Amino acid sequence: MSSATVVGAGVFGAATARELALRGWDVTLVEQYTPGNVRSGSGGDTRLSRAAHGSVEWYTRLSRRARTIWLDLQEETGTRIWEPVGVAWFALREDGFEQQSRATLEAAGVPYEWLSPDDARDLYPSLETGDLHAVLLEPEAGVMHARRATQLLAEDGERRGVRLEHGRSTPTDHPAADVVIWACGSWLPQFFPGLVELKISRRDVFFFGTDASWRGTPGFCEYDAPFYGHGEIAGLGAKIAPDLPGEAVDPDTLDRLLSRELEQVARDYAAHRFPALARAPVVGGRVCQYDLTADTHFVFDRHPEHESWWLLGGGSGHGFKHGPALGEYVADCLEGRAEPEPFHALGPRSGDAGLRTAAVG
Ligand SMILES: Cc1cc2nc3c(=O)[nH]c(=O)nc-3n(C[C@H](O)[C@H](O)[C@H](O)COP(=O)(O)OP(=O)(O)OC[C@H]3O[C@@H](n4cnc5c(N)ncnc54)[C@H](O)[C@@H]3O)c2cc1C
DSSP: OOOOEEEEHHHHHHHHHHHHTTTEEEEEEESSSSOTTTTGGGGEEEEEEOBBBBBBHHHHHHHHHHHHHHHHHHHHTTTEEOOOOEEEEEESSSSHHHHHHHHHHTTTTOOEEOOOHHHHHGGGGSOOOTSSSSEEETOOOEEEEEHHHHHHHHHHHTTTTEEEEOOOOOOOOOSSSSSSEOOGGGHHHHHHTTOOOOOOEEEEEEEOOOGGBBOOOOEEEETTEEEEEEOOOOOEEEEEEEEEOOOOOOOOTOOOOOOOOHHHHHHHHHHHSSSTTTTTEEEEEEEEEEEEOTOOOOEEEOSSTTTTTTEEOOOTTTOGGGGGHHHHHHHHHHTTOOOGGGGGGGSSSSSSHHHHHTTTO
């Protein structure tokens, strides 16, 4: 039996550990805090799961495969992790990300609707459509309970034989296993400086109090603005997240107090796009960080000096949804059934940073 140590129980590490255990590997999962802790990228309350990725079909297909696994996990465990509300993309122009996504969704057989601004108005209790060109609606997309889903992956992995250990593993520890997967999220560059170019960039998200009419409304992305969020989910309120470039942060020591300045930015957006929320109170929020590659493609590659070590990360603000399908891809590569994609390689990145809203910073 092959053995693996996976370092980091965020969604990437927990999914990889579980997948390897399902395939009969002897797996240890090491986590410095707890799986899905709120300092990790996977520890947020909610994350959008969408298939649209512009013209990049690889991620469209990955997200669809992940959706199937998430829904199976929800059914098998009886734990609600998926809200089937769809995701609406507010297109400000004719030839943007939304239009590029249509061809890719079609090629991958993903259902979508292309709505006129007038037809989109009924999607929310209040929606300003005057400046919209169209709305791309993905009815099979959803909003995930991210922290809960990450913890569920880790728990389900344990049920399937993964040993969860607590502590911080570093490269100087040389973990003993046939294969070591460093899935350290925003901590990856600390341990592998020079090998991984990641920007660890602060993001604040806000929840605004709503009435029940906002339940069941689609998640939303405004790619060009850039904002994203969702309606009322599980009593949290409506999420509005400004996706503006954020300051570099240390994920261990950052005090996670919401920025008043960004609250105003979120409120101004709410007042513009969802006028009924203009005076809604802030009822919660979170401060988290992205681990951004320059081109928003993930990182998955072999360490150049340690044959048996692999580096996995660079979720770049859009990794969550893909977790369990990424675990399958990683396991396929470890077992020699697939090759890592060249666009996940270590080293400098250049090219279009287009896989999520506001990809700069
Ligand atoms: C505000 C925000 C909004 C987002 N929105 C979306 C969205 O809508 N949809 C989407 O798909 N994605 C979204 N993302 C991105 C997504 O959440 C991340 O890409 C994903 O969660 C990253 O998972 P990860 O496992 O790579 O990293 P993490 O979740 O950060 O996990 C890394 C784990 O490793 C542990 N660790 C690190 N170093 C060590 C060590 N040396 N030893 C032991 N343990 C260690 C950490 O404690 C942590 O638990 C968003 C991210 C943020 C911050």
